[in-house]
Amino acid sequence: MAADEARTDFEEGARLALGDLLNRVLDKGVVISGTVTISVADVDLIQLGLNLYLTALEGHARSRLESRSHGGSDADIPLLPPQREG
Amino acid sequence: MVDPMPTYLYCLLNEKADPPHGLTGLAEMAVRQLVVPVATEGVIAAWVSDVARGEVERGPEGARTHDSVCAAALATGTTPLPARFGQLFDSDEACATHLAERLPDLLPAFRRVAGAVEMAVTALLPASAAAPVTATGVATGREYLLRLREAHRHEAELASMSAHLRERIADAVGGLSREEAVRLSLTPRPHVAISHLIARAGEGAYRRALAPLATGSEPGAVVVTGPTAPYTFATLDS
Numbered sequence: 001m002a003a004d005e006a007r008t009d010f011e012e013g014a015r016l017a018l019g020d021l022l023n024r025v026l027d028k029g030v031v032i033s034g035t036v037t038i039s040v041a042d043v044d045l046i047q048l049g050l051n052l053y054l055t056a057l058e059g060h061a062r063s064r065l066e067s068r069s070h071g072g073s074d075a076d077i078p079l080l081p082p083q084r085e086g
Numbered sequence: 087m088v089d090p091m092p093t094y095l096y097c098l099l100n101e102k103a104d105p106p107h108g109l110t111g112l113a114e115m116a117v118r119q120l121v122v123p124v125a126t127e128g129v130i131a132a133w134v135s136d137v138a139r140g141e142v143e144r145g146p147e148g149a150r151t152h153d154s155v156c157a158a159a160l161a162t163g164t165t166p167l168p169a170r171f172g173q174l175f176d177s178d179e180a181c182a183t184h185l186a187e188r189l190p191d192l193l194p195a196f197r198r199v200a201g202a203v204e205m206a207v208t209a210l211l212p213a214s215a216a217a218p219v220t221a222t223g224v225a226t227g228r229e230y231l232l233r234l235r236e237a238h239r240h241e242a243e244l245a246s247m248s249a250h251l252r253e254r255i256a257d258a259v260g261g262l263s264r265e266e267a268v269r270l271s272l273t274p275r276p277h278v279a280i281s282h283l284i285a286r287a288g289e290g291a292y293r294r295a296l297a298p299l300a301t302g303s304e305p306g307a308v309v310v311t312g313p314t315a316p317y318t319f320a321t322l323d324s
Contacts, residue, residue, distance in 0.1 A: 009210055012275060013309040017208035020269070020279040021311060025149040025156075028317035029170035030195060032095065033184040 090177045091136040093120070096155040097166035097315060098185070099131045100196045103159070111135040111155050112142055122182045130185055130192065133159055133166070134178070142174065156315035165199045165286070167192070168315040191322035199320060202264060202283050203313030205292050207255055211247050211276040245270060248278040255280055258295045262288045267318045281318040289313055 094112055105117040115135040122130045133155060142148060152171045159166035175181035185192070224230045248270045256266065263282040270278050284292055289312070299308045 010309075013208055013210050013277070016210070016271075016275065016277050017206065017279070017309040017311045020206060020208055020271075021153065021314060022146055022149045024281075024314075024317040025153050025168075025171050027170070028320065029168040030098070030192075030320045030322055031170050032173060032181075032188055033175070 092139055093134045093175045093178050093181045094137040094142065095169045095173045095175065095181060096133045096135070096152060097159045097168045098192065098196075099133070099159060099162070099164050099166050100128070100193075100200075101164055102129055102131050103162045103164055105133055105155075106158055109155065109158055112137050112148060112151055117155055117158075120178050120181060122185045124186075124189060130189075132181060132185060134181060137174065139174070142172065144172075153314070156317075160203065160313065160315050165202055166315050167195055167199060167320045168317050188322065195320060195322055199283065199316045201286055202316060202319075203286050203289065204281055204316040204318055205284055205289065205310065205312035206279055206281045206314075207296060208277055208279045208309045208311070209251055209255075211244055211278065241272065244272065244276050251278055252280060254299065255296065258299060259284075259292060260295065262292050262295060265319055283316055283319045286313070 094115075096111060096117065102119065102121060104119055109117045111117045112135065115137055117133055117135045120132040120134045122132065124130055143151065149171050153168075156166055156168040159168075175184065224233060248268070252266075252268050256263070259266075259282060262284050264285070265283040267281045268278065269280070270276075282292070293310055296308065296310055
């Protein structure tokens with residue numbers, strides 16, 4: 001039970017981490033000029049699609065977890081969550 | 087006369103660096119180097135591609151493609167200044183003109199991220215503290231105000247947990263971090279994301295420093311991601 005909970009937390013954490021990276025791409029980085037053609041309204045559209053995209057990433061996060069448990073590389077692999085008692 | 091295709095900007099480097107052969111960006115267009123001479127500082131190399139107006143993939147897949155180009159630039163060994171997603175110029179010349187105008191701001195930005203990468207830690211906040219509290223569907227004004235007060239209390243609790251976690255992570259990372267930035271999100275699941283600007287060679291030490299947090303008493307998952315181009319720390323002063 002605790003292991004299942006930890007795995008669920010891990011997958012959700014991995015999903016949110018990937019979402020955070022995409023949000024940084026959309027919201028951070030240097031802005032050179034006012035000629036940005038994707039307006040605020042368009043960014044809203046991007047974020048609307050983000051939730052759908054994150055859902056699709058669940059399978060990706062799961063496969064990474066399995067890769068780690070089978071001795072995959074530690075590079076860019078999220079750390080495991082704490083094990084909980086009970 | 088046919089108008090040139092617009093130029094899409096991915097990132098900037100402060101030295102010449104050819105994109106890997108076959109690297110494509112938005113709309114599967116080839117990524118190329120646009121060199122802008124700088125009188126006293128050598129060159130600025132912009133990684134760009136042609137892209138027809140209306141063909142910029144505005145969904146998350148576009149952001150992912152943008153990041154893949156910045157990641158390829160990071161892999162050259164020189165840290166790029168990643169551009170914010172969505173910057174389109176009328177032509178290469180227009181892009182170069184804007185870059186030349188921003189030169190006084192770009193040079194300190196290059197110095198800030200030189201030799202560094204961005205790492206990030208994302209931590210879930212406890213689900214017990216994340217119970218949804220809404221002020222909708224209530225019968226009386228008193229009930230509404232009580233729910234509102236509970237929502238504020240809940241947010242303050244999450245902010246306090248986030249601050250505590252940030253302190254623990256800062257202690258663990260110690261001198262590895264040149265700079266940090268904290269993002270607290272309440273939706274869709276409360277979590278805190280902390281970015282660090284660290285030296286390229288410090289990735290292994292950074293991961294080892296944070297490993298104990300994943301096996302201690304912290305609630306929820308602690309996830310480390312990176313290295314990525316330093317989006318969070320790529321800002322211009324004006």
